[in-house]
Amino acid sequence: MKTPLSHIRNFSIVAHIDHGKSTLADRLIQMTGSLEEREMKDQVLDAMDIERERGITIKANTVRLEYKAKNGEDYVLNLIDTPGHVDFAYEVSRSLRACEGSLLVVDASQGVEAQTLANVYQAIDADHEIVVVLNKIDLPAAEPDRIKEQVEEVIGLDASEAVMISAKTGIGIEDVLEAIVHKLPAPKHGDRDAPLKAMLVDSWYDVYLGVIVLVRVIDGTLKKGQQVRMMGTGAKYGIDRVGVITPKMVMVDELGPGEIGFITASIKEVADTRVGDTITDERRPTAEPLPGFKPAQPVVFCGLFPVDAADFEDLRAAMGKLRLNDASFSFEMETSAALGFGFRCGFLGLLHLEIIQERLEREFDLDLIATAPSVVYQLHMTDGSMKDLHNPADMPDVVKIEHIEEPWIRATILTPDDYLGAILKLCQERRGIQVDLSYVGKRAMATYDLPLNEVVFDFYDRLKSISKGYASFDYQLTDYREGDLVKMSILVNEEPVDALSMLVHRSAAEKRGRVMCEKLKDLIPKHMFKIPIQAAIGGKVIARETISALRKDVTAKCYGGDVTRKRKLLEKQKEGKKRMRQFGKVEIPQAAFIEALKMGDG
Numbered sequence: 147m148k149t150p151l152s153h154i155r156n157f158s159i160v161a162h163i164d165h166g167k168s169t170l171a172d173r174l175i176q177m178t179g180s181l182e183e184r185e186m187k188d189q190v191l192d193a194m195d196i197e198r199e200r201g202i203t204i205k206a207n208t209v210r211l212e213y214k215a216k217n218g219e220d221y222v223l224n225l226i227d228t229p230g231h232v233d234f235a236y237e238v239s240r241s242l243r244a245c246e247g248s249l250l251v252v253d254a255s256q257g258v259e260a261q262t263l264a265n266v267y268q269a270i271d272a273d274h275e276i277v278v279v280l281n282k283i284d285l286p287a288a289e290p291d292r293i294k295e296q297v298e299e300v301i302g303l304d305a306s307e308a309v310m311i312s313a314k315t316g317i318g319i320e321d322v323l324e325a326i327v328h329k330l331p332a333p334k335h336g337d338r339d340a341p342l343k344a345m346l347v348d349s350w351y352d353v354y355l356g357v358i359v360l361v362r363v364i365d366g367t368l369k370k371g372q373q374v375r376m377m378g379t380g381a382k383y384g385i386d387r388v389g390v391i392t393p394k395m396v397m398v399d400e401l402g403p404g405e406i407g408f409i410t411a412s413i414k415e416v417a418d419t420r421v422g423d424t425i426t427d428e429r430r431p432t433a434e435p436l437p438g439f440k441p442a443q444p445v446v447f448c449g450l451f452p453v454d455a456a457d458f459e460d461l462r463a464a465m466g467k468l469r470l471n472d473a474s475f476s477f478e479m480e481t482s483a484a485l486g487f488g489f490r491c492g493f494l495g496l497l498h499l500e501i502i503q504e505r506l507e508r509e510f511d512l513d514l515i516a517t518a519p520s521v522v523y524q525l526h527m528t529d530g531s532m533k534d535l536h537n538p539a540d541m542p543d544v545v546k547i548e549h550i551e552e553p554w555i556r557a558t559i560l561t562p563d564d565y566l567g568a569i570l571k572l573c574q575e576r577r578g579i580q581v582d583l584s585y586v587g588k589r590a591m592a593t594y595d596l597p598l599n600e601v602v603f604d605f606y607d608r609l610k611s612i613s614k615g616y617a618s619f620d621y622q623l624t625d626y627r628e629g630d631l632v633k634m635s636i637l638v639n640e641e642p643v644d645a646l647s648m649l650v651h652r653s654a655a656e657k658r659g660r661v662m663c664e665k666l667k668d669l670i671p672k673h674m675f676k677i678p679i680q681a682a683i684g685g686k687v688i689a690r691e692t693i694s695a696l697r698k699d700v701t702a703k704c705y706g707g708d709v710t711r712k713r714k715l716l717e718k719q720k721e722g723k724k725r726m727r728q729f730g731k732v733e734i735p736q737a738a739f740i741e742a743l744k745m746g747d748g
């Protein structure tokens with residue numbers, strides 16, 4: 147295709163979760179007639195079932211729109227959709243690097259939220275021109291004038307020409323398209339005759355086409371049959387197909403400067419394509435590669451074990467399939483005395499963990515036990531070496547450890563004033579250090595430094611529940627700091643359950659140990675004998691509970707406590723399935739593992 151640079155606009159949409167990004171994307175696709183009416187499903191960009199059900203965008207997607215502007219000119223608009231959740235901040239940043247401008251969507255009834263800030267700052271960092279879009283003006287609670295002021299005051303963007311829309315009813319969509327054409331810049335350079343220089347933006351696995359690579363061409367052209375080289379990895383491929391996503395996949399003859407599209411070649415795995423790599427022509431390479439991205443690092447680890455040991459191979463195969471599409475998900479084999487064979491898995495964050503676990507259970511029909519999520523600790527040994535610890539069960543002898551460092555994050559929380567007190571208390575309890583407290587209109591914005599280890603358990607759930615869902619939260623990893631951390635073991639009937647061991651801060655150990663024992667007491671059904679439950683640091687018991695024995699005449703198993711799982715869907719699917727695990731002489735229900743790890747304290 148030979149669209150002149152001046153008629154190309156590459157843009158992203160950044161927003162807080164639920165502010166209407168996907169709905170707007172759908173409208174843009176609909177208005178530009180990229181899909182027939184009958185092909186238009188709600189939120190066509192969110193391809194996966196889970197995305198559709200949860201209403202969140204997981205993987206960044208892209209779509210090419212053709213728009214005849216009011217000035218009579220034809221434009222090509224490439225939209226790269228970005229995920230809104232904190233765990234996927236990395237995908238946001240790489241998508242932004244492939245475009246020149248962003249639409250900042252703000253819900254006119256909610257205003258600026260934590261992820262609005264985090265995402266728009268990323269767009270500003272990427273040197274984007276930004277068009278402010280106020281969505282949901284159809285809602286009676288919408289206050290566009292107030293939100294405009296807020297955008298100016300808090301973010302410092304000029305909102306005087308903000309586009310007012312309702313993505314739901316369709317009001318203002320044409321104004322958005324005009325703003326894209328007239329306010330966002332065309333790609334800055336791009337020399338058709340120069341050697342090929344293209345950015346590898348993303349890649350995913352398609353059952354029919356194999357690995358699909360999303361590219362942004364900077365200079366030169368990409369054509370079928372061309373021999374290309376990935377400059378970072380040195381891998382060479384012959385291009386099989388070149389195409390664009392409309393959002394149907396349409397093959398084209400070539401992609402020129404400024405354009406975004408996909409290529410396929412005989413690439414085996416997504417892991418072979420490094421996001422941020424520079425693609426060039428094998429025979430006539432470009433002199434300078436693009437500045438690359440750092441690969442996404444998993445920050446949260448947990449063990450996943452099949453409830454039924456016979457499912458181990460199925461689990462391995464299922465994980466292999468998921469990894470085809472998600473290079474940020476990592477796993478390696480692990481054995482646990484309590485749980486048998488399973489895998490230690492790395493994730494970008496807790497939501498990522500939940501999504502993978504849910505997909506394994508749902509799409510592959512596997513029953514899984516997940517161990518406590520853990521962050522990556524740095525162990526500084528007495529011999530001067532440094533080790534990463536991904537699994538508390540692998541903790542070496544404490545006498546060999548000089549000190550332990552743990553990852554810290556900087557968290558931004560926006561909340562209505564009413565809940566501020568409870569939120570500050572939660573942050574304090576989680577060893578948070580207040581960095582700043584200010585006001586955004588009527589809402590408070592608290593900035594805290596927190597150990598990630600205190601956030602991975604259930605911080606987000608707690609925050610949502612104490613603020614009735616009104617607080618928003620975003621974070622980034624900052625640094626590693628020394629901490630007084632100890633390994634706490636849980637013993638059921640005198641036997642350590644390795645899957646429940648965890649690293650905790652010494653000051654919190656006793657409380658957490660007590661809560662764990664109390665919870666387990668409720669979660670483990672009574673047996674014919676007394677069962678002691680203990681929390682211990684080294685050989686020292688710090689908390690203890692006892693489950694009394696069943697009386698003889700009681701034959702039915704009784705389950706105490708709250709073992710309800712949050713997601714109804716999963717529950718439905720699992721109904722009737724036995725999810726128990728034998729530990730020595732004791733049977734522990736799988737739900738006990740999940741529930742025991744939720745603190746539930748106030």
Ligand SMILES: Nc1nc2c(ncn2[C@@H]2O[C@H](COP(=O)(O)OP(=O)(O)OP(=O)(O)O)[C@@H](O)[C@H]2O)c(=O)[nH]1
Nearest residue numbers: 164165166167168169201202203230282312313314
């Ligand atoms: N009343 C009203 N509701 C809207 C409007 N736009 C979107 N919504 C609703 O707001 C909710 C969130 O919209 P989405 O488009 O899924 O939000 P999103 O920002 O894409 O969310 P993520 O993909 O999870 O980041 C949905 O229930 C939409 O139907 C609007 O203009 N008016």
